[in-house]
Amino acid sequence: MAAGASALAQKLSRFLPLKPDELESLAGLEARRRAIPAHTELVHERQTGHQAFILLEGWACAYxxxxxxxRQVIDFSIPGDFMGLRSVLLRTSDHAFAAVSDILVAEVSAGQMIDTFQRRPRLAAAILWAASRDEAMVVEHLVSIGRRSALVRMAHLLLELGLRLQLVGLGSPGGYACPLNQYLLADALGLTAIHVNRVLRQLRERGLVTLREEQVEFHDPAGLHSLAGYHTGYLDQGEGPAS
Amino acid sequence: MAAGASALAQKLSRFLPLKPDELESLAGLEARRRAIPAHTELVHERQTGHQAFILLEGWACAYxxxxxxxRQVIDFSIPGDFMGLRSVLLRTSDHAFAAVSDILVAEVSAGQMIDTFQRRPRLAAAILWAASRDEAMVVEHLVSIGRRSALVRMAHLLLELGLRLQLVGLGSPGGYACPLNQYLLADALGLTAIHVNRVLRQLRERGLVTLREEQVEFHDPAGLHSLAGYHTGYLDQGEGPAS
Incomplete structure (x- = not known):
């Protein structure tokens, strides 16, 4: 993967090595850029419009x-993630998206997506792979909320975000920058903000992980994996880079 | 849609009218049939194999x-549903499937799927639409468990199953046959079996819906929709047939 490759190009090349014409098509999808300030809603639920976004910089959330x-947060989006890909197919968006931090996105029309799928079947397969991975994450979040303790839910989410970020060249095995506040975490994990603070304190006091001043720091990754019962298989990204 | 069309053909034709050659390809996907007794596991988690199933008859669950x-049940599968479509793309299955009742399935290999996608792009789009709908359902289940009361969760699930079944010609606006017991419902809704019984009793006593002897009967569909705050948009199937 060439230096300067986009986050999405880095991610998709974990599925298959992209050829020059495929990278060029991908760059075409990422060309129509728009900066959006933090806390702005990108797509509202039941919006029609048949357009998707690729997140290039910053964090967003689907809810x-x-x-x-x-509010239920369904997933957090990081650079290299598609947002609203499903509403290209469904008549209306089944959930909303908002910017968590200041973000940079590329707007992709349904027509562009269909054209890319027809002309670049390997790239299409890679994009479907990424979409499948996103769905596997939503399944994990369902399992967390339905059957995991608050402590395990938080551990699971912090580990998952770390692996996802590493795949696109952000963060390191030791930690990552993380703009999520206690309210967003609460709405993602089906907890109250007070409960989130209590759980983060417990994880810190056990010497496992700290989230402070928008920075996640892993003190004992093995211990955290063990607590979370974490299996990386659903992310389908191998063992994670540089770990 | 011709009489005798498979459940999947009926479902996909809600997205677009399938042409004869597309119906023929679909019949090809549904040709390799296998009967499986109730309570059998079809796919276990982290299984490799790159094969999917189309459920032709009976009920199954993903968990x-x-x-x-x-155990967390992720979704119930009814006739016309794909099972394990994602594991055609991911290296391993991210969850397991089991038969709830005696079922009849068609086995579909990854090669067949890829071949169909290349030769029949309209059929491929319809299958992706169905997959998107399945994902929208998992999102709804996440929202239910994260932020809806036990009563609303149950109302939501019973309404959703009714609409899905009607789309494939099963059940009626008044109700449907339903083989789910209190343990399966509990594991789907993040509740205990005792809590499930209590919630079902409340719904019955309010004159909204009864689940008894494997039969769901809607007494007051409008009241149930109102209780559940139910919007059908995420199923993307219009207002539902004959309602």
Whole structure:
């Protein structure tokens, strides 16, 4: 992978080595760029429009709002992730997206996606692989909320984010920059913000991991893996780079 | 849609009208049939093999087992559903599948899928639509477990299953046959079996819906929709047939 390759190019090349014409098509998908300030909603639920985004820089989140004002965060998006790929196929978006930090995105129309899929079947397979991986993550989040303790949920999420970030050249086995506050974590893990703070304190006091000042620091990765019962298989990215 | 069309053909034709050559390819995918008795595991987690199944008759479920012996049901499969489509792309299956009732499945190899996608792009788009719909359901289940009360979760699931079944010509707006017991429902909704029974009793006592002797009966569909805050948009199947 050439230096300067986009996060998405880095990620997809874990599935298969992309050829020059495929990298060129991918660069075409990433060409129409837009900077969006933190906390802006990109797509609202039940929006029509048949357009997707590729996140180039920064963090975003996918969520659903409940009639009672509650919010469930479905997943966090990091550089190299597609957002709203599904609404290219479904008539309306089934959930909303918002910028967590200031972000840079590329807008991709349904027409561009279909054209790319027809002309570049290998690239299409790689994009479907990435989408499958995203779905496997949502399944893990469902399992976490349904059947894992608050402590294990948090450990699982922090490990998962670390592996995902490493795949696109961000962070290291020792930790990563993380703009998620206690409210976002609470809405992702089905907890209250107070419970999130308590769990983070427990993880810190056990000497496993610290999240402080937007930085995740792994003190005992093996211990954290063991606590979380973490299997990396669902991310389908091998053992993770440089670990 | 011709009488005798498979459940999958019925479902996909909600996305686009399938042409004769596409129906023929679909029939090819459904040709290699196997009967499987209730409670049999079809695919275990982390299994490799790159094969998917189309459920032709009966009910199945997708689940993950936890190290502590717990189980999270991710989704129930009904006729016309793909099972394990994702493991055609990922190196290993990220969850397991088991037959809930006696079932009839068609085995589909990765090679067949890829061949079909290359030769029949419209059929491929319809299959991706169905897969997107399945993912939208998993997202709804995540929202249910994370942020909905036990009563609303159950109402939501029973309504969703009803709409899915109607799309493939099973059940009616008044109800449907349903082989799910309290343990499966508990593992799908993140509840205990005792809690499931209590919630079902509440729904019955409110005159909304009954699940008894493997039969769901809607007494007050409008009241149930209102309780559940149910929006059908994520199923992308219009308002539902004959309702």
């Amino acid at each position: 659903k709002l409940l009639p009672d004002g509650g | 993950k087992l936890l190290p502590d012996g717990g």
